[in-house]
Amino acid sequence: MGKALVLFGSTTGNTESVAEYVAETLKSEGLAVDLKNAADVTAEGLAEGYDLVLFGCSTWGDDEIELQENFVPIYDELEKARLDGRKVAVFGCGDSSYTHFCGAVDAIAEKAEQCGAKVVGMALKIDGDPDKAEAVSWAKDVVQSAA
Template sequence: MTTAMIVYASLTGNTEECTTIIEEALENLGVDVETVDCMQAEPEDFLDVDICLVGTYTYGNDANLPDEIVDFYEELAEIDLTGKVFGTYGSGDTFYDKFCQSVDDFTERFKEIGAIEGAESVKVDLDPGEEDIENLNSFAKKLVEKAADL
């Protein structure tokens, strides 16, 4: 059975809503999913699963990583995820110049440690609408297909 771990940070509930959509989509595809708030997660836990996911919001004008996920981001650099499939997603506000920058930051970090991008990142403006839900379901499907191809 394919396994996945979702680590997320959510302030307003928008990224958490995206997480729930992805979790359900993966489960419907037969994946054993563990979802963990970033404050409870350890990057090493990704070593035990086939698909590694991070969902986060982006904070403020400077597009900073949320405070609660900074340690996870920094510690992620210390492990080797060569050959693991990853996916990143999150919510933001298109009002800001650097829309969903934290999603891009995690994508780059995963690539630096050898993980394979299983699907293009999904960036949601505020809360997920109908099109976003379709994109998140497609994202989950692509991740599972990529993991199956390895």
């Protein structure tokens, strides 16, 4: 089929768990998948060689949207990732008691579109602990939307 990148930023491990569920599902759907931690990469050329890029990021902050700290440098330089023409999907974990519940998901999707990406599928916003079944279902929907 194609090649996908699942890139995540996680502090508590929740978004990392979702990223792992998503990567496993994409593999089961026939994609070659690279799973990477935002702490280990830079934005420069990040999307090259991938047909589908999935970004996962948790959200912090009550007064304003705060992206997970390791994801911030990627977000700040997202235009260098070469997303133009790529299919992108976004997921994240948060806490619905905060004003900007999973606001990082919306911010990343918006910036990816500004960088020329085509956002596919609905964004996945998980409240609290990750739900594997929800992540698997979402990942399958993304594959269908990207086809």
